[in-house]
Amino acid sequence: MNINTAKKIGRNRLLRWILLMVGLFAIIALTGMNVFSLYDIRERVTESESERQLKKAEELTALVQSKIYDPFTKPLNIDDQTEASLENNGEISKTLEKIFIDLADNPYTSSIYYTPASKDPCETGTSIYYFNQSDMKMETTGDYSSLVCDGVGLIRSATRIQINNFDLRWRSMIEFDAHRSMNIGLINLTENRVIGYFTFILDQEAIVNKLIAPLIYEYFGGIENDGTIVWLHDHRRDIVLASNNSSVDFSVDLVDNRVRFPRFFGDWIIKVAFLNPPITSAYQDTFRKNIIVLGFAVLFLVGSLLFMFYTAQKERELSMRQAGFLANVTHELKTPLAVMQAAGENISDGRVTEPERLKKYGAHIYDESIRLRKMIEKLLDVAKYDAGQTLINKTHQDLKVLIDNYLAENEEFILEKGFELDYNSEQETDFNVLVDIDSIETILSNLFENAIKYSFETKKIAIKLFEDESQIKLSIRDHGVGIRKNELKNIFKKFYRVEETLVAKTKGHGLGLSIVRNLVLLNGGDIHVESEYGVGTTFVLSFPKLNTQEI
Numbered sequence: 001m002n003i004n005t006a007k008k009i010g011r012n013r014l015l016r017w018i019l020l021m022v023g024l025f026a027i028i029a030l031t032g033m034n035v036f037s038l039y040d041i042r043e044r045v046t047e048s049e050s051e052r053q054l055k056k057a058e059e060l061t062a063l064v065q066s067k068i069y070d071p072f073t074k075p076l077n078i079d080d081q082t083e084a085s086l087e088n089n090g091e092i093s094k095t096l097e098k099i100f101i102d103l104a105d106n107p108y109t110s111s112i113y114y115t116p117a118s119k120d121p122c123e124t125g126t127s128i129y130y131f132n133q134s135d136m137k138m139e140t141t142g143d144y145s146s147l148v149c150d151g152v153g154l155i156r157s158a159t160r161i162q163i164n165n166f167d168l169r170w171r172s173m174i175e176f177d178a179h180r181s182m183n184i185g186l187i188n189l190t191e192n193r194v195i196g197y198f199t200f201i202l203d204q205e206a207i208v209n210k211l212i213a214p215l216i217y218e219y220f221g222g223i224e225n226d227g228t229i230v231w232l233h234d235h236r237r238d239i240v241l242a243s244n245n246s247s248v249d250f251s252v253d254l255v256d257n258r259v260r261f262p263r264f265f266g267d268w269i270i271k272v273a274f275l276n277p278p279i280t281s282a283y284q285d286t287f288r289k290n291i292i293v294l295g296f297a298v299l300f301l302v303g304s305l306l307f308m309f310y311t312a313q314k315e316r317e318l319s320m321r322q323a324g325f326l327a328n329v330t331h332e333l334k335t336p337l338a339v340m341q342a343a344g345e346n347i348s349d350g351r352v353t354e355p356e357r358l359k360k361y362g363a364h365i366y367d368e369s370i371r372l373r374k375m376i377e378k379l380l381d382v383a384k385y386d387a388g389q390t391l392i393n394k395t396h397q398d399l400k401v402l403i404d405n406y407l408a409e410n411e412e413f414i415l416e417k418g419f420e421l422d423y424n425s426e427q428e429t430d431f432n433v434l435v436d437i438d439s440i441e442t443i444l445s446n447l448f449e450n451a452i453k454y455s456f457e458t459k460k461i462a463i464k465l466f467e468d469e470s471q472i473k474l475s476i477r478d479h480g481v482g483i484r485k486n487e488l489k490n491i492f493k494k495f496y497r498v499e500e501t502l503v504a505k506t507k508g509h510g511l512g513l514s515i516v517r518n519l520v521l522l523n524g525g526d527i528h529v530e531s532e533y534g535v536g537t538t539f540v541l542s543f544p545k546l547n548t549q550e551i
Helices: 003-076 080-087 094-104 146-163 204-220 278-348 355-386 399-416 437-453 512-522
Strands: 109-116 128-132 137-141 172-177 181-188 193-202 228-234 239-243 257-260 268-274 395-398 420-425 432-435 460-467 471-478 526-532 536-544
Touching (some): 003 094, 003 204, 003 257, 003 268, 094 109, 146 172, 146 181, 146 193, 204 228, 204 239, 395 399, 399 420, 399 437, 399 460, 399 471, 437 471, 437 536
Antiparallel strands (some): 109 128, 128 137, 172 181, 228 239, 228 268, 257 268, 395 432, 471 536, 526 536
């Protein structure tokens, strides 16, 4: 490849990456704009629906106020005759009598009291006036609810403030004690003084069950409405008095808006939650579908980009490993060739004539030729596997016999290296498997070679042959340097060598374990590795067990 061609390939590669990034950016930008637009539409529709529901809640509270408040405005127009009748031992005028009869029929009140300005219902033994609904007349009583004391206390404070106001034009004023009582203070504008106080005890249960609860259902629908949930909540006692959907438990986290009753019911609040307003469901469904489609598109593009980056990185790593492998193999090929060349040159020149030295030189040439042959065989094995040309001849074999034969041929060499063999197998057991004899020999050679190369202090190799219900297993354990956990997933890759100082100083080319794994798989088996750094490594080979009928 010439320089111009290389530059052209580089420019094309750069252009492809630029176009991909521009396209990806454009898709993400358009997706973002679309999502923002859909989200904005949804928010506006939801906000509009929320405002509509909130206005309904405000109308509801205004209607409740009208129902409760308006009947009590009748006693506000007090004339001099009415005041005189109130001060004449509690005898009431015809005007007030009709007012009290009307109020007595009010379903939202339970009792009516009148307290003259000169009396304090909070003092023990005080008698005030009580309207007897059955006889339709005022009666004195000392047995009255503590709510009268509380209500009169509120209205007394309010009227005292008002009578000091020179612009006051009203003959009476009204004050609620939360949701418990309604209190009216009667004022003599001419003499600028308070005449007395009416206290109307409210029937809370009737107000909730006969007025507010039906209105909530009328305005917001019942349990079938899963969009807007409305609660009448007593925040002081933290209880729900009424709701349009009892299946949804009240939670402060769900509340979106709060609407208070104007001027009264201080402890009661209408609380509204917009869970899934029906009018926005269509927009939400469309929004969700668009998000899903756009999300898949973006994920696909991003996944493609990441896949390209990942494969490029893998190709780069493989290329670097191949380059390192070529450099390593070149060096290792030169070493035995240089030794053989030097030994052959000394013999051919006649400089070595002694039989003992000739034998030594011959041994060097033989050893290096064996080493060279093994290296070439490994390269050929990898090339054949990559090309799909690996030929194996699987036959019925006893795996124990194959291991025994291998150890018989190589035990002397292993012992010369200073290693101790610990060989265990179950007695009187047939380890029948369907494998290729040459493949098993290659597998054992590579595993034993690794165990020897990477064991420095404890020189011991343990071989164990055993079986389970369906498999024959061979375990080969060394006490070498071990492999770190983050390296285990890569050790069967071609050209891969562990980045470890002691390992890096040991000659190798990163093909042995790749060959082992390929041959194990071709023979229908599986290989598993366990290792502890600084302790040792164990390789476990598994092959399907043959039963007697299959042999």
